[in-house]
Amino acid sequence: xxxxxxxxxxxxxxxxxxxxxxxxxxxxxxxxxxxxxxxxxxxxxxxxxxxxxxxxxxxxxxxxxxxxxxxxxxxxxxxxxxxxxxxxxxxxxxxxxxxxxxxxxxxxxxxxxxxxxxxxxxxxxxxxxxxxxxxxxxxxxxxxxxxxxxxxxxxxxxxxxxxxxxxxxxxxxxxxxxxxxxxxxxxxxxxxxxxxxxxxxxxxxxxxxxxxxxxxxxxxxxxxxxxxxxxxxxxxxxxxxxxxxxxxxxxxxxxxxxxxxxxxxxxxxxxxxxxxxxxxxxxxxxxxxxxxxxxxxxxxxxxxxxxxxxxxxxxxxxxxxxxxxxxxxxxxxxxxxxxxxxxxxxxxxxxxxxxxxxxxxxxxxxxxxxxx
Amino acid sequence: xxxxxxxxxxxxxxxxxxxxxxxxxxxxxxxxxxxxxxxxxxxxxxxxxxxxxxxxxxxxxxxxxxxxxxxxxxxxxxxxxxxxxxxxxxxxxxxxxxxxxxxxxxxxxxxxxxxxxxxxxxxxxxxxxxxxxxxxxxxxxxxxxxxxxxxxxxxxxxxxxxxxxxxxxxxxxxxxxxxxxxxxxxxxxxxxxxxxxxxxxxxxxxxxxxxxxxxxxxxxxxxxxxxxxxx
Numbered sequence: 132x133x134x135x136x137x138x139x140x141x142x143x144x145x146x147x148x149x150x151x152x153x154x155x156x157x158x159x160x161x162x163x164x165x166x167x168x169x170x171x172x173x174x175x176x177x178x179x180x181x182x183x184x185x186x187x188x189x190x191x192x193x194x195x196x197x198x199x200x201x202x203x204x205x206x207x208x209x210x211x212x213x214x215x216x217x218x219x220x221x222x223x224x225x226x227x228x229x230x231x232x233x234x235x236x237x238x239x240x241x242x243x244x245x246x247x248x249x250x251x252x253x254x255x256x257x258x259x260x261x262x263x264x265x266x267x268x269x270x271x272x273x274x275x276x277x278x279x280x281x282x283x284x285x286x287x288x289x290x291x292x293x294x295x296x297x298x299x300x301x302x303x304x305x306x307x308x309x310x311x312x313x314x315x316x317x318x319x320x321x322x323x324x325x326x327x328x329x330x331x332x333x334x335x336x337x338x339x340x341x342x343x344x345x346x347x348x349x350x351x352x353x354x355x356x357x358x359x360x361x362x363x364x365x366x367x368x369x370x371x372x373x374x375x376x377x378x379x380x381x382x383x384x385x386x387x388x389x390x391x392x393x394x395x396x397x398x399x400x401x402x403x404x405x406x407x408x409x410x411x412x413x414x415x416x417x418x419x420x421x422x423x424x425x426x427x428x429x430x431x432x433x434x435x436x437x438x439x440x441x442x443x444x445x446x447x448x449x450x451x452x453x454x455x456x457x458x459x460x461x462x463x464x465x466x467x468x469x470x471x472x473x474x475x476x477x478x479x480x481x482x483x484x485x486x487x488x489x490x491x492x493x494x495x496x497x498x499x500x501x502x503x
Numbered sequence: 504x505x506x507x508x509x510x511x512x513x514x515x516x517x518x519x520x521x522x523x524x525x526x527x528x529x530x531x532x533x534x535x536x537x538x539x540x541x542x543x544x545x546x547x548x549x550x551x552x553x554x555x556x557x558x559x560x561x562x563x564x565x566x567x568x569x570x571x572x573x574x575x576x577x578x579x580x581x582x583x584x585x586x587x588x589x590x591x592x593x594x595x596x597x598x599x600x601x602x603x604x605x606x607x608x609x610x611x612x613x614x615x616x617x618x619x620x621x622x623x624x625x626x627x628x629x630x631x632x633x634x635x636x637x638x639x640x641x642x643x644x645x646x647x648x649x650x651x652x653x654x655x656x657x658x659x660x661x662x663x664x665x666x667x668x669x670x671x672x673x674x675x676x677x678x679x680x681x682x683x684x685x686x687x688x689x690x691x692x693x694x695x696x697x698x699x700x701x702x703x704x705x706x707x708x709x710x711x712x713x714x715x716x717x718x719x720x721x722x723x724x725x726x727x728x729x730x731x732x733x734x
Binding site for chain 2: 216220238
């Protein structure tokens with residue numbers, strides 16, 4: 132990859148709150164993850180141009196959107212950044228089609244690689260075009276709003292907790308649509324959320340924010356495996372993501388074989404062709420450690436690995452980070468087990484994970500087992 | 504009693520409609536502008552403009568008419584140049600009646616537009632902005648359409664207020680049949696004449712009919728707009 136899609140380095144005082152964020156956004160989805168009040172939405176507003184930072188620099192591709200030193204401040208309407216809000220914010224006096232074409236009409240004279248029909252197809256809007264916004268359900272309205280932003284031919288799409296106003300069933304539905312948008316239109320997306328489910332499902336790159344600062348940044352699997360980020364490590368649903376590829380769909384045993392680094396994982400059927408990239412979601416509390424190779428277990432995954440790091444947690448448990456065939460996973464342990472097995476960093480161990488505890492995500496199929 | 508309107512009565516009706524229509528046509532763009540300024544503008548002195556706009560509502564119409572005489576009289580700071588450079592005289596003319604009526608109705612019109620603007624969600628303008636719409640574009644494509652019901656009601660309320668304006672019109676434009684003698688002025692003139700009660704009653708009835716018709720038209724328009732604006 133050449134220059135990063137997006138670079139942000141800004142400071143802003145907002146009363147007693149100080150925003151001081153530095154991060155990069157990559158192609159694909161960059162998730163800004165953090166609790167409410169971490170400054171995620173303020174950061175989005177600064178990228179969009181409606182919040183003026185006190186200093187710093189924001190670039191998108193080769194273009195400078197904001198530069199305090201160079202006195203460059205691009206107006207929001209000139210930034211070509213699509214913005215999807217928590218509420219759909221459709222224009223009530225226009226039909227669905229009128230809403231969709233609003234941004235498209237204003238992109239005239241510029242290359243328009245995102246076609247009306249393609250957006251209508253991907254987001255399933257054909258049956259809604261003649262309706263009025265007031266006649267749409269929450270999920271439908273949010274789909275229209277995503278389509279409207281896409282059709283303004285943006286160079287970057289900002290999504291500010293787009294699922295937060297929807298019920299659980301709609302969340303899953305819109306999440307699938309957002310994945311399709313990500314895959315269909317080569318558009319970098321910055322996605323703000325405080326949901327770990329959405330993060331694990333969508334993120335290619337993860338930026339963790341807390342109290343106005345970036346506390347962790349990197350690829351999704353890299354950042355999730357950092358046991359030193361309390362925001363992630365202290366959660367009872369602390370989770371690691373293992374990136375791999377399907378090596379054998381193996382329909383006989385109703386399991387799918389996935390190779391991830393040197394490790395070979397057995398997980399529930401994914402209905403993917405051989406070679407398809409998949410993302411295995413492994414909860415720390417589902418990973419058992421053994422110091423000798425266990426025999427006669429029902430668990431289908433017994434992978435050799437090594438303890439890299441151990442962090443005590445506030446609830447008394449210990450979070451261990453393991454290297455399993457070149458991939459990082461987490462295991463939640465009781466202090467008693469740590470003592471009994473003399474677990475310590477550097478120790479070779481076997482990680483035991485039941486196949487049914489593994490979730491395969493990537494480009495489809497996901498049940499939200501944790502948070503919401 | 505003879506219910507038919509005399510030619511003089513018809514003249515008063517015609518004068519009223521012309522004076523009010525002209526007043527509304529000129530006042531509406533100004534009222535929308537003032538409402539935008541007051542609803543969306545953030546600048547020092549906004550309160551002063553707010554007070555100035557609302558002054559005709561709290562002042563006695565006779566005072567308004569008198570102030571207009573001072574400003575727009577042939578020797579006044581605005582009336583003088585108007586006459587000398589454009590040959591326009593407002594005092595004691597039909598146009599002057601419109602000015603007096605329009606100034607009286609102005610605060611009501613601004614209020615009506617402003618309420619609609621305040622109710623229009625500025626978040627929608629932000630959404631439009633992120634879709635590439637500049638300031639004027641947003642005003643025309645989002646803000647004004649959202650405030651459209653308020654603009655319509657400003658027209659109706661303004662028209663009704665202009666039809667009913669008495670003090671400012673008679674002070675500034677006098678009571679000239681066919682020129683400045685609107686319905687209320689004609690009623691006043693009838694009441695001044697001995698035995699004019701019957702004529703006055705007829706004109707009062709006409710005023711009533713026009714007012715009710717205006718309200719009905721306003722309600723019909725409001726319903727259509729609500730459907731059109733999707734709310």
